[in-house]
Amino acid sequence: MSQGSGNTPPKRPLTLRDVSEASGVSEMTVSRVLRNRGDVSESTRAKVLEAARELGYVPNKIAGALASSRVNLVAVIIPSMSNMVFPEVMTGINDVLEETELQPVVGITNYKPEREEAVLYQMLSWRPSGVIIAGLEHTEAAKAMLGAAGIPIVEIMDTDGEPIDSAVGISHRRAGRKMAQAIIDAGYKRIGFLGTKMPLDHRARKRFEGFTEVLAKAKLEIADSEFYSGGSALKKGREMTEAILKRNEENPLDFLYYSNDMIGAGGLMYCLDNGIDVPGQIGLAGFNGIEFLDGLPRKLATMDACRLEIGRAAAEIIAKRVETPDAPGGEVVTLEPSLAYGDTLKRKKKPI
Amino acid sequence: MSQGSGNTPPKRPLTLRDVSEASGVSEMTVSRVLRNRGDVSESTRAKVLEAARELGYVPNKIAGALASSRVNLVAVIIPSMSNMVFPEVMTGINDVLEETELQPVVGITNYKPEREEAVLYQMLSWRPSGVIIAGLEHTEAAKAMLGAAGIPIVEIMDTDGEPIDSAVGISHRRAGRKMAQAIIDAGYKRIGFLGTKMPLDHRARKRFEGFTEVLAKAKLEIADSEFYSGGSALKKGREMTEAILKRNEENPLDFLYYSNDMIGAGGLMYCLDNGIDVPGQIGLAGFNGIEFLDGLPRKLATMDACRLEIGRAAAEIIAKRVETPDAPGGEVVTLEPSLAYGDTLKRKKKPI
DNA sequence: ACGCGGTATGTTATCGCTAAAAAATTTGAT
DNA sequence: ATCAAATTTTTTAGCGATAACATACCGCGT
Known part of the structure; x- marks a missing residue:
């Protein structure tokens, strides 16, 4: 009673x-x-x-999940939370999963393969309905686990390689090539590269490879480069730009390619502050298409990495596969990053 | 065999x-x-x-958790992932939980109370070992669930109010007051306020309240204000600044207080682009202490919201309580936001 | 040989829920 | 009324692990 x-x-x-x-x-x-x-x-x-x-x-979902062997979790494994790009991917994933009964669980790897392996193991022990994991490069053990898990796996961000199951991303090599082509077409010759030191950022590496490849075809090569790690990217961009420009004063660079928009924006500010004519005297480009570029005094040329879209598409693949468990899988979605010339990269010269 | x-x-x-x-x-x-x-x-x-x-x-942790009634999950419920502040809190939480066997599970509420309630319900149904939830304001139902969950609850970001259990954050009222005092001390008189429209951002509201309260004591009030929603905050800051300055040309404002650093940075850029003397002709201040301010041509005055620290402290409370289940709880950690004068807020005038 | 204090393994009984099958109830056509 | 079909509800058995207890085993002093 x-x-x-x-x-x-x-x-x-x-x-x-x-x-x-x-x-x-x-x-x-x-x-x-x-x-x-x-x-x-x-x-x-x-x-x-x-x-x-x-x-x-x-x-009690624990009990429910055990009894029904249905777990509405999606493991999301990403390298970091602190650089704008992954939060946005997360937002995309969330937007889609919100509509379903699936729920994301996030694991952070800090770009360390062994950490990724450990996080993945943790995640799989919850028997999630699917895995979204950044990158195509994993330890052998991680690949084995993913392969044997028997659930949909979506590798995101990058499509330059062999996915285990599905993949959603852009071709970073192609992004690098495309940017290089635009720079060459605009007539720039002495090109500097500025990026992170991080040797495990495969996507940055692939962009760089694509970039130099196209340069090489045009009988050009990177004239100088500068690397950083840690700290405020905006400030670092400023400092690195100063350093690389000063170092090349007697034979000045005419273009700077940054591996991300934050350092690019820093570089842009340095140029503006020092009365350097952009894009006349020197052209600039970054990578990512992060939103705040809109508010800068001049718009940095960049290439959109389709972050939100990647998150959405990945989540949709998982959601679909959870609905129809015997659908084939292996879907690969390659998004096309669009080049935004902004105000820091001259347009292609008129064909002669 | x-x-x-x-x-x-x-x-x-x-x-x-x-x-x-x-x-x-x-x-x-x-x-x-x-x-x-x-x-x-x-x-x-x-x-x-x-x-x-x-x-x-x-x-299979599902089975393990059921059998042992120990679930090493910590529910983290935050309003958004897209504005820099929560990802950083997450990073702090992660840093600490990484050392333990606890694992965060994130839920996003989009600043909607009913969404928060739903997400909380979802989370609790996993019987987590603890909850970290942003803010002190929740629906009645949510408060009831939190109160009855029988696990450590840490409400983060804000300490202006009655926590259900533990809390870690700063006093946003005090932050507002402190900034107002600094502005008054520096001798500014005609102060404009620029912020988000979001009526559910209680912390922004509290800062505003503290701010006007101190102004009132000095027989001052907000001379004009401007609100926005959505879009690139940097750009909006620029636009809003232009609007508010133009609107007050015949009796010009001498200070602009922004509810976050992004729009503040936009405002700063507008001023610099238009040759407005900062902080002589007009002073500026934001809120958050986001890292990239370091790279701006001039450093915006701001107040650090201790985001990383909040994440860490909250996670530590949970971790400790999980270790010692019969410890008291109810711990409230009030961090002191430090005022960074930067280059856009004059120092206190010498006492007469 | 006996029994003692260990350590090393095995058994049994849940944990809280859901799938599947069985039972009870209602409906409806004749 | 009457019985088959349809609907609603209960019963029975796990899901895959762990807690708590039970047993087997080992060396060793007497």
């Missing part, structure tokens, strides 16, 4: 049985009501819901 | 029993080996590990 009106914090956690007793039906029926499954008469449904609400019952 | 060398992806998912059979010991012993609990002889330990590795067995 006395169920208490939910004011006293219960010492023993509530279970289906409590709701069952409070509403006078079997546990199974309560379970059905709470999951909206199977036919339940309107009257018992109301009774049960009322009792559950009254008690403040929250179903 | 033939266990297969793990090359064939098994149709039936692996369980303890498989490892048990492969290694010729009981499931319990396998479990003990895999968790490093209890005494197991070196020889069987080796046998078991070898078998597990060979098979590619990954333990």
Whole structure:
């Protein structure tokens, strides 16, 4: 009779049985009501819901998942949270999963392969319904786990390589090539490169490779380069730009290619502050298409990495595969990064 | 005899029993080996590990959690992922939890109370070991759930109010007051405010309240204000600054207080581009202390919101409480936001 | 040989829920 | 009324692990 009106914090956690007793039906029926499954008469449904609400019952998904062997989690494994790009991917993933009953669980690897392996193991031990993981490069053990997991795997950001299952991303090599071509077409000759030291950022590396490849075809090569790690990227961009320009004063560079927009923006500010004519005297370009470039005094040339879109597409693949478990899989979505010339990269010269 | 060398992806998912059979010991012993609990002889330990590795067995935490009623998840509920501040809080949380066996699970509310309630319900149904949730304002239902969950709860970002259990943050009222005082002390009189429209951002509201309160004591009030929503904050800051300055040309403002650094930076750039003397003709200040301010041509005055530190402290509270379950709880950590004058806010005038 | 204090392993009984099958109830056509 | 068909509800068995207890084993002093 006395169920208490939910004011006293219960010492023993509530279970289906409590709701069952409070509403006078079997546990199974309560379970059905709470999951909206199977036919339940309107009257018992109301009774049960009322009792559950009254008690403040929250179903135990651990038990539910074990019993039904259905886990509505999607493991998301990304290198970092602190550089704007992955939060945005996350936003895309969230937007899509919000509409489903799937829920993302995030693991951070800090760009360390062994950390990735450990995080993946942790994640898989929750038996998620799918995995979204950044990059195509993983340890052998990680690849084995992913291959054997028997769930949809989507490798994101990059499509230059062999995916384990599905992949969504852009070709970073192509992005590098495209940018190089635009720079060459605009007539720049002495090109400097500025980027991170991080040797494990495969995507930056691939962009660089594509970039130099096209340069080489035009009988050009990187005239000088500068690398950084840690710290405020904007400030670093400024400092590196100063350093590389000063170092090449007697034979000045006419273009600077930055491996991301933050350092690019720093470089742009340095140029503006020092009265350097952009893009006349020197051209600049970054990578990522981060939103705030819009507010800069001059718009930095960049290439959109389609971050939000990648997140959405990856989540959609997982969602679809969860709905139709025997669909084929292996889908590869290559998004086309669009080049934004902005105000720091001259347009192609008129064909002669 | 033939266990297969793990090359064939098994149709039936692996369980303890498989490892048990492969290694010729009981499931319990396998479990003990895999968790490093209890005494197991070196020889069987080796046998078991070898078998597990060979098979590619990954333990099922769902089952483990149910059996042991220990779930090493920490629910983290935040409003958004897209504005720099929460990713940084997440980084702090991650840094600390990485050292423990706890794992964060993130839910995004998009600043919507009803969404928060739903996300919280989802999260609690995983029976996490703790909850870290942004803000002190929640729906009644959400408060009830948090109160009844029987696990450590840490409300973060804000300490102006009554926490349910523990709290880590800064006093946004105090932050507003402090900034107002600094502005008054510097001798500014006609102050404009620029912020987001978001009526549900309680922390921005509290800063505003503290700010106007101190202004009122000095017989001052906000001379004009401007609000925005959506879009590139940097660009909006620029536009809003232009608008508010133009609108007050005949009786010009001498200070602009921005509710975040992004729009503040936009405003700063507008001023610099238009040859406005900062901080002589007009002073500027933002809020957050985001890293990239370092790279701006002039350093915006701001107040650090201690984001990383908040994340760490919150995670530490949870970790400690998980270790010592009968510790008291109710800990409130109020961090002191430090005022950075930068180059856009004059120092206090010498006392007369 | 006996029994003692260990350590090393195995057994049994849940954990809280859901799938599947069985039972009870209602409906409806004759 | 009557019985088959349809609907609603209950019962029975796990899901894959772990806690707690039970047993087997080992060396060793007497």
